Amino acid sequence: MNVLHRPDRRRFLFAAGTAAGGAATLGTGVVQAAEKAPAGAQWFDVPTDPTKEQGRAVGADGGYGSRSQFETTVRVRYPTPNENTSWSLTPLAALVGNITPSGLHFERHHGGIPTIDPSRHALVVHGMVGTAKRFGMEDLKRLPSVTRNHFIECSGNSLTEWKKPTLKNVQGTHGLLSTSEWTGVLFSTLAREVGLQDGAAWVLAEGADAAVMTRSIPMEKMLKDAMIAYGQNGEAIRPEQGYPVRLLLPGYEGNTHIKWLRRLEVSDKPFMTREETSKYTDLMGDGRARLFTLDMDAKSVITFPSGEMRLPGPGVYNVTGFAWSGRGRVQSVDVSVNGGKAWYPARLDSVPEPMCTIRFTFPWAWDGQPAILQSRCTDETGYIQPTRTELIAIRGDHGPSASVYHLNAIQSWAVASDGGVSNVHA
Amino acid sequence: MNVLHRPDRRRFLFAAGTAAGGAATLGTGVVQAAEKAPAGAQWFDVPTDPTKEQGRAVGADGGYGSRSQFETTVRVRYPTPNENTSWSLTPLAALVGNITPSGLHFERHHGGIPTIDPSRHALVVHGMVGTAKRFGMEDLKRLPSVTRNHFIECSGNSLTEWKKPTLKNVQGTHGLLSTSEWTGVLFSTLAREVGLQDGAAWVLAEGADAAVMTRSIPMEKMLKDAMIAYGQNGEAIRPEQGYPVRLLLPGYEGNTHIKWLRRLEVSDKPFMTREETSKYTDLMGDGRARLFTLDMDAKSVITFPSGEMRLPGPGVYNVTGFAWSGRGRVQSVDVSVNGGKAWYPARLDSVPEPMCTIRFTFPWAWDGQPAILQSRCTDETGYIQPTRTELIAIRGDHGPSASVYHLNAIQSWAVASDGGVSNVHA
Numbered sequence: 001m002n003v004l005h006r007p008d009r010r011r012f013l014f015a016a017g018t019a020a021g022g023a024a025t026l027g028t029g030v031v032q033a034a035e036k037a038p039a040g041a042q043w044f045d046v047p048t049d050p051t052k053e054q055g056r057a058v059g060a061d062g063g064y065g066s067r068s069q070f071e072t073t074v075r076v077r078y079p080t081p082n083e084n085t086s087w088s089l090t091p092l093a094a095l096v097g098n099i100t101p102s103g104l105h106f107e108r109h110h111g112g113i114p115t116i117d118p119s120r121h122a123l124v125v126h127g128m129v130g131t132a133k134r135f136g137m138e139d140l141k142r143l144p145s146v147t148r149n150h151f152i153e154c155s156g157n158s159l160t161e162w163k164k165p166t167l168k169n170v171q172g173t174h175g176l177l178s179t180s181e182w183t184g185v186l187f188s189t190l191a192r193e194v195g196l197q198d199g200a201a202w203v204l205a206e207g208a209d210a211a212v213m214t215r216s217i218p219m220e221k222m223l224k225d226a227m228i229a230y231g232q233n234g235e236a237i238r239p240e241q242g243y244p245v246r247l248l249l250p251g252y253e254g255n256t257h258i259k260w261l262r263r264l265e266v267s268d269k270p271f272m273t274r275e276e277t278s279k280y281t282d283l284m285g286d287g288r289a290r291l292f293t294l295d296m297d298a299k300s301v302i303t304f305p306s307g308e309m310r311l312p313g314p315g316v317y318n319v320t321g322f323a324w325s326g327r328g329r330v331q332s333v334d335v336s337v338n339g340g341k342a343w344y345p346a347r348l349d350s351v352p353e354p355m356c357t358i359r360f361t362f363p364w365a366w367d368g369q370p371a372i373l374q375s376r377c378t379d380e381t382g383y384i385q386p387t388r389t390e391l392i393a394i395r396g397d398h399g400p401s402a403s404v405y406h407l408n409a410i411q412s413w414a415v416a417s418d419g420g421v422s423n424v425h426a
Numbered sequence: 427m428n429v430l431h432r433p434d435r436r437r438f439l440f441a442a443g444t445a446a447g448g449a450a451t452l453g454t455g456v457v458q459a460a461e462k463a464p465a466g467a468q469w470f471d472v473p474t475d476p477t478k479e480q481g482r483a484v485g486a487d488g489g490y491g492s493r494s495q496f497e498t499t500v501r502v503r504y505p506t507p508n509e510n511t512s513w514s515l516t517p518l519a520a521l522v523g524n525i526t527p528s529g530l531h532f533e534r535h536h537g538g539i540p541t542i543d544p545s546r547h548a549l550v551v552h553g554m555v556g557t558a559k560r561f562g563m564e565d566l567k568r569l570p571s572v573t574r575n576h577f578i579e580c581s582g583n584s585l586t587e588w589k590k591p592t593l594k595n596v597q598g599t600h601g602l603l604s605t606s607e608w609t610g611v612l613f614s615t616l617a618r619e620v621g622l623q624d625g626a627a628w629v630l631a632e633g634a635d636a637a638v639m640t641r642s643i644p645m646e647k648m649l650k651d652a653m654i655a656y657g658q659n660g661e662a663i664r665p666e667q668g669y670p671v672r673l674l675l676p677g678y679e680g681n682t683h684i685k686w687l688r689r690l691e692v693s694d695k696p697f698m699t700r701e702e703t704s705k706y707t708d709l710m711g712d713g714r715a716r717l718f719t720l721d722m723d724a725k726s727v728i729t730f731p732s733g734e735m736r737l738p739g740p741g742v743y744n745v746t747g748f749a750w751s752g753r754g755r756v757q758s759v760d761v762s763v764n765g766g767k768a769w770y771p772a773r774l775d776s777v778p779e780p781m782c783t784i785r786f787t788f789p790w791a792w793d794g795q796p797a798i799l800q801s802r803c804t805d806e807t808g809y810i811q812p813t814r815t816e817l818i819a820i821r822g823d824h825g826p827s828a829s830v831y832h833l834n835a836i837q838s839w840a841v842a843s844d845g846g847v848s849n850v851h852a
Contacts, residue, residue: 096609118496
């Protein structure tokens with residue numbers, strides 16, 4: 001690698017691997033290049049004309065490539081006191097296409113990221129089964145597999161926006177959403193291996209993390225499309241996503257996709273664990289709380305333009321964003337540029353897949369006047385993404401608290417006459 | 427991160443980012459974990475029971491995650507004398523699903539990997555156009571984009587196998603093939619921006635690498651589906667794949683997908699560059715050479731079981747692999763376990779997409795006797811992947827040389843009675 005210092009060159013940081021440095025905050029969402037070399041990084045020069053010198057050699061990266069040192073966008077940790085029991089958000093505005101790069105998939109951990117040796121890890125399936133069995137990773141990989149694209153969304157995504165707009169950009173408001181190509185074994189395949197007893201109606205999934213995260217899942221869902229996933233975007237699932245194996249429940253709230261999966265216990269009733277009684281429930285207007293609100297309803301968000309961006313001036317812009325539904329395929333997406341007074345159909349960039357995000361685009365000729373941009377998703381069940389007002393009329397008006405999950409209201413971005421974009425309630 | 431040394435723990439190398447160490451050769455294809463810490467790596471302990479200690483904190487990875495330290499498979503450089511003008515192969519047998527992880531996408535460079543500052547890079551479109559224009563990266567990203575899954579295959583993939591089986595595993599025989607979700611601007615969109623003169627029939631694409639790689643592409647193809655790609659698997663295209671922008675020609679031989687694209691010159695005839703006259707041509711039996719053999723024909727390969735693997739014993743195995751065609755969608759894949767005497771339809775794991783790989787699977791009950799495994803792809807044009815004998819009857823029998831490109835013959839893997847799998851011609 002060239003390390004000469006010529007006046008006609010500029011010096012740049014070569015950040016090896018994941019060493020994408022730089023301070024990042026939810027407040028700005030903008031990440032600056034690192035000012036000092038992170039671990040594994042080195043300085044080198046960028047030629048003015050790259051054709052005038054030999055390029056980097058094949059294999060200099062150890063055989064596993066990394067992104068360009070000019071790409072420094074990172075996921076940002078939500079400012080919680082405990083950095084183990086915390087989450088980080090995906091920079092949605094920086095993504096292109098539909099898949100979330102594995103290195104930028106959002107995180108939500110209850111006891112940090114465990115380090116698991118796959119050769120010593122196993123999944124035990126027991127309880128109301130014919131024969132309890134232990135599946136090592138090699139056993140799982142020898143069974144028939146499926147590969148499907150699905151999103152995972154934390155039920156707390158957008159939670160902070162219930163009462164008033166608090167976060168400045170889309171990474172903050174919607175960054176607990178990511179999409180991957182998942183590969184694994186269907187639970188229905190494992191069920192045939194162990195057999196199910198009469199009356200088997202629920203399954204407890206347990207993780208091997210420090211929180212020993214547990215959730216009860218209806219057998220109907222487990223047999224329909226639950227996947228024991230060991231692959232993500234063509235390779236082994238990432239440590240933050242449950243390496244070596246996680247539960248994948250297409251369309252269900254993120255916390256039920258138990259990571260570092262080690263146990264599935266079949267039962268005739270739910271186990272009423274801490275996470276499904278005191279935690280992941282929805283307090284309603286009459287004071288009662290909804291339990292097992294597992295499906296993520298239809299939702300969408302515009303990622304360009306979005307909070308903290310600034311349009312250079314009047315002209316034609318390609319408004320774009322993501323739409324998704326936990327209940328099936330996205331059927332259509334509408335866009336409004338006047339706060340919902342008028343809606344126009346957006347273009348869907350690909351063929352809708354079940355319980356998967358889809359990118360939409362909408363050409364907008366901005367005249368330079370203040371505008372309110374919104375997107376609205378309709379899924380194949382006919383459900384239409386509600387306004388915040390419509391949602392509160394049903395769910396009640398609770399302040400920002402742990403009980404306000406499943407906020408799938410329409411997001412509004414205000415574009416000021418100076419081109420500045422900000423998060424508003426409209 | 428825990429650094430205690432308890433007797434009940436095992437020590438493992440935490441390889442940060444892409445620092446997946448270990449010696450790898452095409453001969454074995456098997457990669458051992460690094461024996462000493464690569465740059466940016468550190469030692470730590472793996473707990474016997476991960477639930478008994480706090481996991482790694484969110485953000486400890488700098489906000490961009492990396493794969494598990496237990497995952498050490500890498501792409502392997504083909505042993506060429508020059509490590510800049512060289513290529514590396516994708517470990518197909520280690521992949522799951524359909525997408526190739528960006529870090530494992532095969533490489534073929536003619537002058538190494540240039541380092542390009544996207545803020546100073548531009549694509550110039552000129553020649554027989556209405557108005558020549560310069561597109562900076564921001565200009566390109568403001569135009570309407572498309573996202574599509576496509577494979578790229580080097581026309582030299584499997585080339586070494588023309589006369590006799592020389593490479594031991596599928597990474598060697600078929601590793602110059604990878605698939606990504608690509609995002610970019612269609613050339614047809616740029617054509618509307620610059621306008622085309624009457625008689626415009628070819629386009630020269632030029633790269634900004636040290637080789638100033640150039641190829642002439644028919645205008646018909648450019649207007650049909652040529653993409654100016656800046657996105658790969660959800661993020662910026664990787665440096666080895668042409669950062670910040672490359673040409674993507676769905677189904678065409680890999681060398682035409684000009685990386686680090688800086689110039690498109692419209693003309694009424696091909697430019698007859700070095701790469702399309704002395705290099706990427708196919709010598710025929712009568713001594714003449716075919717020029718511009720751009721489409722990659724239908725092909726397939728079994729990745730499990732494949733060369734250098736060993737089946738533990740008789741039993742049911744899920745035979746799996748990839749099939750693809752540069753002329754459209756894969757229509758069907760057949761599998762034979764007796765060297766082509768009988769063929770059975772394999773299951774396609776997803777919905778076929780145009781000019782994209784698809785994974786197929788086939789349940790095989792191995793009786794412990796010697797067997798010859800083969801796969802055969804049929805694409806939507808009705809073309810059937812040929813045997814090597816059928817191909818040689820048309821193309822002539824040339825020794826392994828630079829003139830024997832486009833070898834898409836059926837691959838045979840021999841399974842011995844001891845379970846050992848090897849590369850054979852059958």
